[in-house]
Amino acid sequence: MAEQLRRTKIIATLGPATDAPGALKKLVAEGVNVVRLNLSHGSAADHAQRAAAVRAAAAELGVEVGVLADLQGPKIRIERFAAGPVELVPGHLFTLDCRADAPAGDATRVGVSYHDLWRDVKPADVLLLDDGLISLEVLDVGDRTIRCSVLAGGRLSDRKGINRLGGGLTVAALSDKDRADIRLAAELGADFLAVSFVKVADDIEQARRLLHEAGGSAALVAKIERAEAIENLAEIVDASDAVMVARGDLGVEIGDAELPGLQKKIIREALTRSRVVITATQMMQSMVESPIPTRAEVLDVANAVIDGTDAVMLSQETAAGRHPDKAVAAMRRVCLGAERQFEPTEDLSPGAHRLDRTDQAIALGAMFLASQVGVRAIVALTESGATAQWLSRYRSTVPIYALSRNAAARRRMLLYRDVYPVEFDAHGVGPTQASRDAIQHLYRLGHLAVGDRVLVTNGDHTGQGGGTNTLKLLMVGADGVAEGLSDL
Ligand SMILES: Nc1ncnc2c1ncn2[C@@H]1O[C@H](COP(=O)(O)OP(=O)(O)OP(=O)(O)O)[C@@H](O)[C@H]1O
Numbered sequence: 340m341a342e343q344l345r346r347t348k349i350i351a352t353l354g355p356a357t358d359a360p361g362a363l364k365k366l367v368a369e370g371v372n373v374v375r376l377n378l379s380h381g382s383a384a385d386h387a388q389r390a391a392a393v394r395a396a397a398a399e400l401g402v403e404v405g406v407l408a409d410l411q412g413p414k415i416r417i418e419r420f421a422a423g424p425v426e427l428v429p430g431h432l433f434t435l436d437c438r439a440d441a442p443a444g445d446a447t448r449v450g451v452s453y454h455d456l457w458r459d460v461k462p463a464d465v466l467l468l469d470d471g472l473i474s475l476e477v478l479d480v481g482d483r484t485i486r487c488s489v490l491a492g493g494r495l496s497d498r499k500g501i502n503r504l505g506g507g508l509t510v511a512a513l514s515d516k517d518r519a520d521i522r523l524a525a526e527l528g529a530d531f532l533a534v535s536f537v538k539v540a541d542d543i544e545q546a547r548r549l550l551h552e553a554g555g556s557a558a559l560v561a562k563i564e565r566a567e568a569i570e571n572l573a574e575i576v577d578a579s580d581a582v583m584v585a586r587g588d589l590g591v592e593i594g595d596a597e598l599p600g601l602q603k604k605i606i607r608e609a610l611t612r613s614r615v616v617i618t619a620t621q622m623m624q625s626m627v628e629s630p631i632p633t634r635a636e637v638l639d640v641a642n643a644v645i646d647g648t649d650a651v652m653l654s655q656e657t658a659a660g661r662h663p664d665k666a667v668a669a670m671r672r673v674c675l676g677a678e679r680q681f682e683p684t685e686d687l688s689p690g691a692h693r694l695d696r697t698d699q700a701i702a703l704g705a706m707f708l709a710s711q712v713g714v715r716a717i718v719a720l721t722e723s724g725a726t727a728q729w730l731s732r733y734r735s736t737v738p739i740y741a742l743s744r745n746a747a748a749r750r751r752m753l754l755y756r757d758v759y760p761v762e763f764d765a766h767g768v769g770p771t772q773a774s775r776d777a778i779q780h781l782y783r784l785g786h787l788a789v790g791d792r793v794l795v796t797n798g799d800h801t802g803q804g805g806g807t808n809t810l811k812l813l814m815v816g817a818d819g820v821a822e823g824l825s826d827l
């Protein structure tokens with residue numbers, strides 16, 4: 340039997356743990372499709388070096404890997420400790436020092452990045468640190484200091500985030516650092532730009548404008564991690580290319596008990612609006628230390644796959660964990676298992692997905708036919724990747740080979756569930772010949788075999804983005820030469 344293709348895509352965050360010699364290459368070999376540069380940590384030089392290193396590793400292995408740059412956004416963080424991580428003990432006092440010149444922290448106090456924080460909190464507020472692993476209750480607020488009692492303690496290290504339970508603790512949408520980082524993302528040639536703490540569609544439109552001004556062409560990812568983003572979900576999804584269920588901050592802003600329902604809601608909203616969706620944070624958290632995931636983590640990753648996510652993401656597990664490559668291997672294994680055991684059921688009735696464009700209609704036609712006559716694959720000849728995006732919004736079991744000469748488009752398609760981008764240039768031949776050449780190319784690569792039925796989508800004019808307007812049903816003949824078939 341042919342090796343099972345993995346349909347769900349894997350994103351891994353880079354960091355100190357992936358800087359070790361050979362570490363990146365292992366990660367890529369284990370199946371990472373896209374790497375995330377978290378612009379909340381490290382210098383521009385670190386990110387440039389990591390982007391170059393991952394491209395070198397991918398080239399060496401003969402695969403394509405995309406780069407996602409994740410803006411810090413208006414996240415409030417603690418500053419650094421004088422002598423490494425501290426241990427917070429429940430019931431003990433801990434003070435947040437909001438002065439600009441606060442000294443490096445210790446087990447009793449630490450500075451914060453937002454110097455007006457003391458104006459925004461009041462006694463009895465609960466502050467959550469490190470995505471909720473540690474919590475503090477505000478006792479009193481003095482001049483530039485917030486005195487707290489530790490509710491849930493634990494190890495606290497430099498630059499962890501602070502949220503208030505119930506939300507509402509953030510400053511303006513795009514900071515000066517974010518603006519500089521958008522220019523950095525353009526310089527690095529990032530394939531995806533993730534915008535943190537989005538509240539309204541305009542946050543995405545602003546980021547897109549700044550990115551274009553800087554010469555970037557990345558796809559825009561809206562991180563859904565605030566209460567306001569849930570209220571404005573439809574307009575934000577429409578304004579973005581992809582959305583991320585950013586469970587770390589979302590869980591502390593809205594309460595962790597709401598996460599399962601919100602994850603399903605965000606994934607459904609993304610798919611029906613023809614957008615891509617990433618599920619992120621603490622998916623394999625115990626693997627920061629442990630070489631194997633917990634049962635709960637296995638179920639969590641599998642459930643995200645069953646919910647219909649395009650991609651699952653690793654954060655600290657790969658950025659600062661002890662077993663980055665094992666975390667990727669575990670994710671791959673669990674995704675494959677979930678994909679084997681659960682047959683997606685897609686609603687192909689009219690109205691279940693939006694149809695605004697001809698290429699979307701062709702994609703629906705292809706999916707409907709695939710479900711009726713049974714095909715080995717859908718082959719999409721695509722310039723911009725748009726047809727592959729529309730095809731992949733349906734949850735089916737048919738692999739979609741997306742053939743494009745455009746490397747940037749191929750890397751963007753790396754996030755789409757069920758889509759396998761393949762480099763292919765039709766070299767100016769007409770559409771009929773291009774479809775036949777594409778099938779033979781996939782046959783020679785070993786993706787198709789004699790006797791396979793395939794659906795091909797194409798445009799009347801090859802090399803035109805958004806021009807897909809034809810659908811063909813063909814069979815692979817001897818030597819991979821396509822033949823028509825009259826009987827089903
Ligand atoms: N590039 C990096 N350099 C140093 N440490 C990193 C880096 N990336 C991640 N880490 C460590 O891993 C932890 C978890 O990674 P993650 O990317 O989820 O960060 P975060 O600060 O929680 O994220 P976000 O700002 O996106 O909410 C970080 O808090 C940090 O301790």
Ligand SMILES: CC(=O)C(=O)O
Pocket residue numbers: 535562564584585586587588589619620
């Ligand atoms: C990824 C991220 O920013 C979060 O989960 O909060």
Ligand SMILES: [K+]
Pocket residue numbers: 377378379409410411412535
């Ligand atoms: K970030």
Ligand SMILES: [Mg+2]
Pocket residue numbers: 535564585587588589
């Ligand atoms: Mg976040």
